[in-house]
Amino acid sequence: MLLSTAIVMFSLLLILGTIVVKGLPALSLDMITKAPESGYYLGGGGGILNAIVGSLLLAAGASVVSMIFGIPVALYLNIYLTRKSKLAEVIRVALDVMCGVPSIVYGAFGFAIMLYLGVRASLLGGIIAVSLLIMPVMIRAIDEVVRLVPHELIEASYSVGANRFETVFKVVVRQTLPGIISAVLLGFGRGIGDAASVLFTTGFTDRISFSLLEPVATLPLAIFFQLGTPLPEVQQRAYASAFILTVIILVLSLSARFLVSRYGRHMVK
Amino acid sequence: MNGRRLVDNIGGKLMLVLTVLSGVLLLLMAWGLVAKSSAILSLKPLDTLLFSGNWNPLRGEFGFFPFIAGTIWVVGVATVIAVPVSLLTAIYLSEYAGRKIKGIVNPFIDLLAGIPSVVYGVWGVLMIVPFVKNYIAPLYGTFSSGYCVLTAGIVLAVMIFPVIINVSVEVLNMVPREVREASLSLGATKWQTVKKVVLRRAMPGVIAANVLGIARAFGETMAVLMVAGNVAMIPKSLMDPAYPLPALIANNYGEMLSIPLYDSALFFAALLLFAVVFFFNLVSRAVLVRIEKGIR
Amino acid sequence: MKNRTHISVENLNVYYGDNQVLKNVTIAIPDKTITAIIGPSGCGKTTLLRCFNRLIDTVDGIKVTGKVLVDGDDIFDPQQDVTAIRKKMGLLSQRPFPLPMSIYENVAYGPRIHGTRKKNELDVIVEKYLKMANIWDEVKDRLHEPASSLSIGQQQRLCLARGLAVEPEIILADEPTSALDPVSSRNIEERFMELKNRYTIVMVTHILRQAKRLADYVVFVYLGELIEHGPSKEIFENPKEQITKEYIKGIIS
Numbered sequence: 001m002l003l004s005t006a007i008v009m010f011s012l013l014l015i016l017g018t019i020v021v022k023g024l025p026a027l028s029l030d031m032i033t034k035a036p037e038s039g040y041y042l043g044g045g046g047g048i049l050n051a052i053v054g055s056l057l058l059a060a061g062a063s064v065v066s067m068i069f070g071i072p073v074a075l076y077l078n079i080y081l082t083r084k085s086k087l088a089e090v091i092r093v094a095l096d097v098m099c100g101v102p103s104i105v106y107g108a109f110g111f112a113i114m115l116y117l118g119v120r121a122s123l124l125g126g127i128i129a130v131s132l133l134i135m136p137v138m139i140r141a142i143d144e145v146v147r148l149v150p151h152e153l154i155e156a157s158y159s160v161g162a163n164r165f166e167t168v169f170k171v172v173v174r175q176t177l178p179g180i181i182s183a184v185l186l187g188f189g190r191g192i193g194d195a196a197s198v199l200f201t202t203g204f205t206d207r208i209s210f211s212l213l214e215p216v217a218t219l220p221l222a223i224f225f226q227l228g229t230p231l232p233e234v235q236q237r238a239y240a241s242a243f244i245l246t247v248i249i250l251v252l253s254l255s256a257r258f259l260v261s262r263y264g265r266h267m268v269k
Numbered sequence: 270m271n272g273r274r275l276v277d278n279i280g281g282k283l284m285l286v287l288t289v290l291s292g293v294l295l296l297l298m299a300w301g302l303v304a305k306s307s308a309i310l311s312l313k314p315l316d317t318l319l320f321s322g323n324w325n326p327l328r329g330e331f332g333f334f335p336f337i338a339g340t341i342w343v344v345g346v347a348t349v350i351a352v353p354v355s356l357l358t359a360i361y362l363s364e365y366a367g368r369k370i371k372g373i374v375n376p377f378i379d380l381l382a383g384i385p386s387v388v389y390g391v392w393g394v395l396m397i398v399p400f401v402k403n404y405i406a407p408l409y410g411t412f413s414s415g416y417c418v419l420t421a422g423i424v425l426a427v428m429i430f431p432v433i434i435n436v437s438v439e440v441l442n443m444v445p446r447e448v449r450e451a452s453l454s455l456g457a458t459k460w461q462t463v464k465k466v467v468l469r470r471a472m473p474g475v476i477a478a479n480v481l482g483i484a485r486a487f488g489e490t491m492a493v494l495m496v497a498g499n500v501a502m503i504p505k506s507l508m509d510p511a512y513p514l515p516a517l518i519a520n521n522y523g524e525m526l527s528i529p530l531y532d533s534a535l536f537f538a539a540l541l542l543f544a545v546v547f548f549f550n551l552v553s554r555a556v557l558v559r560i561e562k563g564i565r
Numbered sequence: 566m567k568n569r570t571h572i573s574v575e576n577l578n579v580y581y582g583d584n585q586v587l588k589n590v591t592i593a594i595p596d597k598t599i600t601a602i603i604g605p606s607g608c609g610k611t612t613l614l615r616c617f618n619r620l621i622d623t624v625d626g627i628k629v630t631g632k633v634l635v636d637g638d639d640i641f642d643p644q645q646d647v648t649a650i651r652k653k654m655g656l657l658s659q660r661p662f663p664l665p666m667s668i669y670e671n672v673a674y675g676p677r678i679h680g681t682r683k684k685n686e687l688d689v690i691v692e693k694y695l696k697m698a699n700i701w702d703e704v705k706d707r708l709h710e711p712a713s714s715l716s717i718g719q720q721q722r723l724c725l726a727r728g729l730a731v732e733p734e735i736i737l738a739d740e741p742t743s744a745l746d747p748v749s750s751r752n753i754e755e756r757f758m759e760l761k762n763r764y765t766i767v768m769v770t771h772i773l774r775q776a777k778r779l780a781d782y783v784v785f786v787y788l789g790e791l792i793e794h795g796p797s798k799e800i801f802e803n804p805k806e807q808i809t810k811e812y813i814k815g816i817i818s
């Protein structure tokens with residue numbers, strides 16, 4: 001038992017260790033400050049700033065979209081619907097199932113939507129697919145914290161004459177702010193790291209692009225493409241990119257912890 | 270004052286609509302995938318699609334069997350590795366570990382869950398591929414490029430550790446304390462109690478947890494794509510390359526619009542994955558919901 | 566009792582699913598006095614209190630029949646605006662539950678919702694009601710700190726101020742001192758004595774001596790039935806019913 005726990009912990013260390021050992025030496029300032037120059041994939045100069053920017057835009061866009069749709073859903077499930085509500089139960093199961101649907105399927109589905117809407121591979125397409133991917137995760141994560149809000153707190157708000165809508169957005173949201181923030185960051189992390197869902201939907205470009213309707217590069221795909229080249233020096237860059245992505249993920253999970261403690265100060269109990 | 274009431278009313282309705290939509294999305298997804306794969310489904314009999322080994326899109330032959338077999342091999346290996354390790358870890362965490370140890374181990378598991386699959390893929394390429402090629406394959410007296418079923422299985426196993434562990438721990442924690450105490454007070458040892466009482470009691474939930482993990486393995490794409498070898502053949506051994514369904518979809522998106530029926534075929538592959546994962550998830554979630562209700 | 570009736574309850578029945586917890590309760594609660602609802606644990610005191618501001622609505626599987634009239638209006642009438650009813654009543658619960666915001670915002674929360682937006686008006690309101698709840702001196706220098714940083718006793722007084730700030734006519738209190746230390750309890754009791762000339766106060770209490778000290782009017786509930794109600798003196802010194810006698814002597818509890 002101890003052995004298996006050790007195996008689990010050791011695998012994480014192995015992964016992180018490998019990425020650091022192989023990625024760090026290959027890392028250079030150019031990697032994070034420049035877009036690919038011509039012949040980059042043949043060993044030419046430049047970096048992957050295009051992918052870093054693209055991934056951040058994509059994940060941010062998708063997080064905002066999921067937040068706008070997801071927060072009301074999580075609140076509705078708990079505050080408007082009762083504990084015994086059948087609707088809430090069905091929705092929760094549906095969301096759980098969606099959390100399990102593979103990202104490649106979201107990619108395919110997102111692609112189908114894009115064909116239907118006539119959107120070509122672009123940041124917008126990626127945002128659609130990634131939002132669909134992270135929304136269920138985000139909703140269920142927020143749902144779990146909203147569920148813990150003491151009923152008395154809600155009653156305290158009702159008792160001064162607040163209606164449900166006011167109670168939900170002024171009291172419940174504030175009480176669960178730390179949980180909401182970490183759920184959003186969780187979604188952001190998913191969004192930035194996922195490759196399969198953006199494969200069909202974002203396209204790829206060597207330029208740094210900010211337009212919704214243009215293709216964008218993403219970090220996971222940049223890693224994938226660089227690794228796919230036969231040249232060792234380009235593969236090195238894939239390791240460095242993987243290192244960058246891992247650092248972003250670690251920073252996200254650390255900042256989630258920090259923000260939770262910072263915004264938790266008003267929380268009751 | 271009326272304005273407030275209006276906002277409450279409209280806001281509530283709007284939230285209801287969003288809530289229902291979020292659930293309907295799942296149906297919409299199923300419907301979309303079915304619609305997209307209907308072209309190939311109407312032209313080819315289902316059993317040919319599923320069980321024929323002839324894969325030649327250019328000639329209009331779409332036999333998915335090599336990919337299905339590849340998926341099953343890879344997922345099978347991952348299951349064999351991940352289930353015992355995760356289960357024992359879960360038992361350790363819920364039954365034996367103190368607060369402090371949990372505080373150390375849990376972040377590891379969370380981080381493991383948060384690592385993107387491409388990074389798993391890179392790790393697989395850098396570490397597991399050479400390991401299998403240089404150490405494991407010679408051990409069996411065969412040659413392997415390292416990009417094979419075993420490698421993909423190992424990488425997948427590590428990826429699904431967190432899923433199985435987290436859900437299992439949750440399920441084990443739901444077993445009432447009294448049950449353990451009753452057994453201990455009869456003179457059973459801790460391990461006997463865990464094995465005969467706690468595990469038995471938690472069995473449906475633990476199985477559900479494993480099914481969830483396995484379902485995750487089915488759909489995992491990027492890492493598998495990077496290490497499985499991607500040769501469209503039916504693997505005969507652990508050292509053979511495999512070409513699982515998700516990798517097939519991911520690898521061919523470029524060509525899919527230029528070859529007739531190809532896009533529909535790939536959507537069919539997505540539909541297959543969706544169906545399997547949907548079914549696995551639905552069953553295990555139903556079990557978990559029932560368990561949770563029994564407790565309250 | 567010379568006071569007019571403020572809350573009147575007529576044939577009230579409450580069911581949790583199949584379990585009837587209030588049986589045909591009829592009472593008239595007088596204006597501008599302290600009414601104490603007493604009775605053993607689980608007899609339905611909280612349920613009765615929660616009918617007055619319709620918080621009972623939020624419970625799953627609840628069924629209510631009969632009437633509760635406040636100022637002559639049936640509050641269970643579907644035409645009624647629940648928020649308007651609740652605005653008329655402040656609530657103190659067993660354990661204080663400050664809202665997850667600063668001390669200042671806790672008090673300003675109600676008035677803001679009901680349309681007071683101006684900073685200077687809110688400042689005045691906040692100060693006035695914090696003073697009325699006798700907590701101003703303790704918090705005036707830390708108004709923008711989280712309310713949860715206060716002690717439990719202070720939190721309860723803050724909750725009182727929060728309730729008073731929406732200018733209710735009635736204060737409902739469910740064992741408001743049961744989570745508090747003796748000094749804080751005294752503080753709350755003193756507030757009630759000050760406030761009772763201006764507000765109708767209905768409190769649930771387990772502590773008979775507290776009921777004796779504070780109440781002008783007493784309602785005794787037993788197993789969901791209203792056994793006896795009347796002026797405090799009468800109930801405590803000369804109860805009509807045998808059960809009331811036994812409860813007051815401490816034979817049943």
Ligand SMILES: Nc1ncnc2c1ncn2[C@@H]1O[C@H](COP(=O)(O)OP(=O)(O)OP(=O)(O)O)[C@@H](O)[C@H]1O
Nearest residue numbers: 581584586604605606607608609610611612613624
């Ligand atoms: N939400 C609920 N669902 C089902 N039954 C309930 C619920 N709330 C209360 N009850 C039941 O209703 C009865 C009356 O409860 P109530 O809380 O009104 O009693 P009480 O007199 O306030 O008790 P206490 O003195 O312990 O506060 C109890 O038997 C209780 O079990």
Ligand SMILES: [Mg+2]
Nearest residue numbers: 610611612739
């Ligand atoms: Mg009570």
